[in-house]
Amino acid sequence: MSTVRLRFAPSPTGYLHVGGARTALFNWLLARKQGGTFVLRIEDTDVARSTQESVDAILQGMEWLGLDWDEGPFYQSERFPVYKEFVEKLLAEGKAYKCYCTPEELEERRELAMREGRKPKYDGTCRNRTGELPDRPYTVRFKAPYEGVTAFDDLIKGRIAFNNEELDDLIIQRSDGTPTYNFVVVIDDATMGITTVIRGDDHVNNTPRQILLYEALGYPVPRFAHVPMILGADKTRLSKRHGATSVMAYRDMGFLPEAMVNYLVRLGWSHGDEEIFSRDDLIEKFSIEAVGKSAGVFNPDKLLWLNHHYIKESAPERLAELLVPFLKERGVDPAAGPRLPLVVKTLQERSRTMVEMADGAIFYYKGDFAYEEQAAAKHFVPDAAPLLAALAGKLEALADFSQTGIEALFKEFIAYKGIKLGQVGPAVRVALCGGTASPGIYEVVEALGREETVARLRRAVAFIAG
Ligand code: GLU
16 A cells, blocks of 8 residues: 545535536545545534535535545544644744734724735734733734745646745634634644645645645645636636536436546546546546646536447446436336336437436337327328238237347338338337337337337327227
């Protein structure tokens, strides 16, 4: 086991967003590639906004994508004593100080600084104070250096440097005793031995402050990789305006997890011009250095294309299992008709999502459909009735009721009648499926089975006569 340790650290304030899922995926891939450890940490220090429901939704999203974690989930809300200890340590070492300035005083000084054209940063009143004010509430501030530069080599963005002058004396503990975000992230990543931090680039500005904390605490600074955000087609940050942003919404829209994983990884990462990657491929080929510097644009058509690919490739038995909830949603009982894997097989080529597959499967299970008006008008002509009746009789007596047997029967039938398949095929299709868009006739006949096929042909004959 290598000592490489990565983590995903979501804040449970909503569902698992596609951007978060991609961050989790990159971390997971790197951990798996390097034989390292993948840690899951729930950043729930913001008690007002964190919910158990969101935690569950995030875990569910990760499980759906197959991103298994080796340690955790750890909850920051359960680690307050640890954070407290580190605040005390920094205070004792003189690397942090108690700040008694009230919010009103701070606001006043901030406004003054702005008026005088100075940077509105903390003025150091309590940094320079000697002695304590025992009866006054206080925050704890980190004593950051006023001079010098804090820099790091981002694995994606390259070298990033900040002048320490621009950084503030960060509050690490609020006046109510709770620790602040930038502080707990460092304590956790340091004590959990995280070696590489992959996260969204909205955290770039936090990184120098965090680095200074690692240094003050005497912990090694991890490597950082800040992933560019995901944009919608109009090049603005991906949001609900562009469509679903929750990973689980994509499951409900009929996407397969392997399509989602393949899609997410390509949003920012590339390997030559390859598009299709199995999980093992990804573990072998992924590298964080090959993630691009520019933001990925979410392209629903490409996701559909990938999903179609994986639907075509999947075992019908597996798809059948996944299809059941979609059918039930449509009021279809899959036990009341042909065996589902058989039905799936007829629909794989023509379904881009499981929703399309479910819609396409309904006619197998609900034979009492109304015929599509235009299709019936065009193909249910008087001449069609005797042909459909004759076919019904022949199918009733067919010994080999397999696709090959059925196809042979149709060919023999049209040769004998001296007609072309086009003169009877569409009417058969409308009779069996209700419309003209359907899988191949022979497949449909085989999947429906003898009894149902014959019944539907005779129903059409009666319809034409009536
Ligand atoms: N909890 C943070 C977020 O959800 C992530 C912090 C980090 O990865 O360092 O944005």
